[in-house]
Amino acid sequence: MQKQRTERPAGSSYASQNPLLRIWGWGKDEHGRLIGAVISALIAVVLGMLPYFAAAQVIIGMLAGEKDLSFYLPWLGLGLAGYAARTLLYNMALSMSHKATFSILKSIRKNILEKLPKLPLGTVMDMSSGKMKQIIVDQVDGMETTLAHLFPELTANIAGPLFIVVCLFVLDWRMALLSIVTLPVGMAFMMSVMGSYAKNYEGAVKTTQEMNGTIVEYIGGIEVIKAFNQGKSSYEKFADRVKANASYYYNWMKKSQFGVSMGYSIVPASLVTILPVGWLWYRNGSLPVETFIMVIILSLGIAGPLIAAMNFVDTLATIGTTVASVDELLSAEEQHHGDKEVRIKGKDIELSHVSFGYHEDKNILRDVSLSIPAGRMTALVGPSGSGKSTIAKLIAGFWDVKDGAVSMGGVDEKKIPLEQLYDQVAFVSQDNYLFDESVRENIRMGKLAATDKEVEAAAKAAGCDAFIRSLEKGYETNVGGGGAHLSGGERQRIAIARAMLKDAPIVILDEATAYIDSENEAVIQKAIAKLVRGKTVIVIAHRLSTIKDADKIVVVKDGKIEAAGKHEELRKTCPLYESMWQAHIGAKDGDVA
Ligand SMILES: Nc1ncnc2c1ncn2[C@@H]1O[C@H](COP(=O)(O)OP(=O)(O)OP(=O)(O)O)[C@@H](O)[C@H]1O
Numbered sequence: 230m231q232k233q234r235t236e237r238p239a240g241s242s243y244a245s246q247n248p249l250l251r252i253w254g255w256g257k258d259e260h261g262r263l264i265g266a267v268i269s270a271l272i273a274v275v276l277g278m279l280p281y282f283a284a285a286q287v288i289i290g291m292l293a294g295e296k297d298l299s300f301y302l303p304w305l306g307l308g309l310a311g312y313a314a315r316t317l318l319y320n321m322a323l324s325m326s327h328k329a330t331f332s333i334l335k336s337i338r339k340n341i342l343e344k345l346p347k348l349p350l351g352t353v354m355d356m357s358s359g360k361m362k363q364i365i366v367d368q369v370d371g372m373e374t375t376l377a378h379l380f381p382e383l384t385a386n387i388a389g390p391l392f393i394v395v396c397l398f399v400l401d402w403r404m405a406l407l408s409i410v411t412l413p414v415g416m417a418f419m420m421s422v423m424g425s426y427a428k429n430y431e432g433a434v435k436t437t438q439e440m441n442g443t444i445v446e447y448i449g450g451i452e453v454i455k456a457f458n459q460g461k462s463s464y465e466k467f468a469d470r471v472k473a474n475a476s477y478y479y480n481w482m483k484k485s486q487f488g489v490s491m492g493y494s495i496v497p498a499s500l501v502t503i504l505p506v507g508w509l510w511y512r513n514g515s516l517p518v519e520t521f522i523m524v525i526i527l528s529l530g531i532a533g534p535l536i537a538a539m540n541f542v543d544t545l546a547t548i549g550t551t552v553a554s555v556d557e558l559l560s561a562e563e564q565h566h567g568d569k570e571v572r573i574k575g576k577d578i579e580l581s582h583v584s585f586g587y588h589e590d591k592n593i594l595r596d597v598s599l600s601i602p603a604g605r606m607t608a609l610v611g612p613s614g615s616g617k618s619t620i621a622k623l624i625a626g627f628w629d630v631k632d633g634a635v636s637m638g639g640v641d642e643k644k645i646p647l648e649q650l651y652d653q654v655a656f657v658s659q660d661n662y663l664f665d666e667s668v669r670e671n672i673r674m675g676k677l678a679a680t681d682k683e684v685e686a687a688a689k690a691a692g693c694d695a696f697i698r699s700l701e702k703g704y705e706t707n708v709g710g711g712g713a714h715l716s717g718g719e720r721q722r723i724a725i726a727r728a729m730l731k732d733a734p735i736v737i738l739d740e741a742t743a744y745i746d747s748e749n750e751a752v753i754q755k756a757i758a759k760l761v762r763g764k765t766v767i768v769i770a771h772r773l774s775t776i777k778d779a780d781k782i783v784v785v786k787d788g789k790i791e792a793a794g795k796h797e798e799l800r801k802t803c804p805l806y807e808s809m810w811q812a813h814i815g816a817k818d819g820d821v822a
Contacts, residue, residue: 248552252376256333262325263380269322270381274389276318279311281530285523292518322381330377334369337555341365347563350627364558368551375544386538390531397527400520407502408528415496419539422488427546429481434550436477440470497532564629568646573638576734576765577603578624583633585623593619594788606766608776610809611785617769621737624767626650655733659740661724663712668697669704671723675730683730691726691756725756735765773813
């Protein structure tokens with residue numbers, strides 16, 4: 230089996246890379262700012278110690294009975310200056326890291342948005358729009374505060390206590406040991422909880438996604454739910470998911486409560502050891518009062534920042550989950566068609582020994598060979614699920630074939646740049662997406678440079694000018710998300726107008742008239758006749774009467790070509806076609822009756 234090239238194989242080393250290293254990699258242009266933020270935060274930490282020293286000196290002076298204001302003023306000035314400089318530098322660090330973060334998040338979103346068009350349509354469609362939105366908007370957005378604060382705060386919160394401990398050792402190593410003795414005990418309790426944070430958070434994301442999925446399904450399927458009176462059972466499913474989500478969080482917090490409370494109580498309790506032992510040493514003369522006071526004041530600056538640093542374990546786990554989702558998207562297999570335009574001679578299409586499946590384990594098309602002559606109409610017919618649309622989408626380049634080849638004008642489609650390939654084909658299906666914009670802009674999608682006149686001419690040719698003018702704001706009427714303000718038939722006619730404007734040499738009509746009522750069918754058939762004049766046309770239609778005059782009719786069954794020929798010929802030689810034709814005639818008679 231021919232393997233598609235991938236930019237980065239799934240499950241590559243990225244998966245195991247530290248999330249911060251991945252972010253560092255994405256933010257190549259921001260390394261300067263990030264380093265600047267860390268250095269500023271470090272200097273802020275050092276300057277932030279000055280108020281502690283100044284306060285200690287003031288207390289020592291007071292205890293010594295110093296009454297001269299000129300003794301206190303320099304210390305007060307130094308303390309204030311240190312505090313002001315620390316605040317300034319710290320804010321500078323935050324400002325730099327915020328700028329870097331916004332730029333990194335922008336580049337992550339840009340990478341994803343640039344990636345999406347390179348993915349086979351199937352990969353994009355297989356991801357639910359809810360999941361995609363959650364990654365691109367919510368999860369990436371959720372990183373903002375964390376990432377902006379992470380570098381300066383984590384630096385300050387770790388470097389600050391470290392600096393204090395060094396100072397304490399310089400002052401008196403015995404007191405230094407006493408002031409940090411509570412740390413390992415408290416940390417051990419905290420780590421017992423934090424160690425499983427990433428796993429628990431992943432579980433929380435999963436139950437939240439399940440809950441959100443049910444909500445989206447409930448709202449999206451409300452029409453079916455009401456029509457089939459399933460309100461109660463659907464609501465129960467939704468309520469169950471909400472309860473499951475709430476109880477997951479409740480149990481997680483319950484499990485964590487003991488460890489976290491113990492940690493929060495023990496880590497800052499350094500005075501419990503410093504005060505009694507320090508008092509004894511002071512009393513026996515081995516600890517000068519100045520040192521004792523300095524140690525008491527300095528030790529108060531250890532626990533707070535360390536606990537804040539510990540809280541980053543949560544946020545790092547959150548970032549890890551987001552980075553993994555973004556990586557999954559960015560490392561998905563791409564379509565590689567190159568970007569150098571190729572010369573395509575003619576518009577005939579050839580499928581040679583094509584086998585294809587949407588998933589590795591199931592082939593939908595099996596060894597399909599088929600030629601579609603240029604400038605003619607070829608119809609694909611066959612039972613539902615036989616693979617007709619799949620053939621059409623492979624021709625349109627929505628997916629690449631894995632076995633065999635699809636060629637256009639003698640050139641393998643895999644060698645035709647996607648943009649050039651998409652320019653060759655106008656694809657009209659039964660589900661034509663309309664954007665939440667005006668009718669005019671939706672038609673203009675066919676050719677962005679088209680003038681208003683050209684748009685209206687295409688609409689006239691597609692037989693929808695009159696109905697568009699009868700809308701509230703004519704061509705400026707907004708069609709709603711997905712074209713929700715229009716009927717299926719109206720959407721279809723706008724899609725045909727869009728395809729007409731595109732004026733591509735190859736036209737694929739996949740059940741393009743499915744929603745059209747018999748009243749409008751003649752108009753649409755006329756429009757389609759104009760659309761396809763002089764083009765290579767591939768039509769998929771269940772109503773065989775619409776394709777019986779096709780130059781070539783291809784019968785597809787179970788992912789294979791059963792027969793090919795003209796209508797009369799197939800009626801005689803292909804029993805499947807004949808039975809489909811009889812069924813169609815019967816259905817039509819039934820309609821009339
Ligand atoms: N995106 C997809 N992912 C996975 N399977 C798919 C996808 N699209 C189609 N299939 C499956 O491929 C098979 C062929 O589908 P296809 O739409 O090509 O058939 P068809 O002949 O056009 O059917 P119909 O006449 O009902 O439109 C079906 O079993 C379908 O379930």
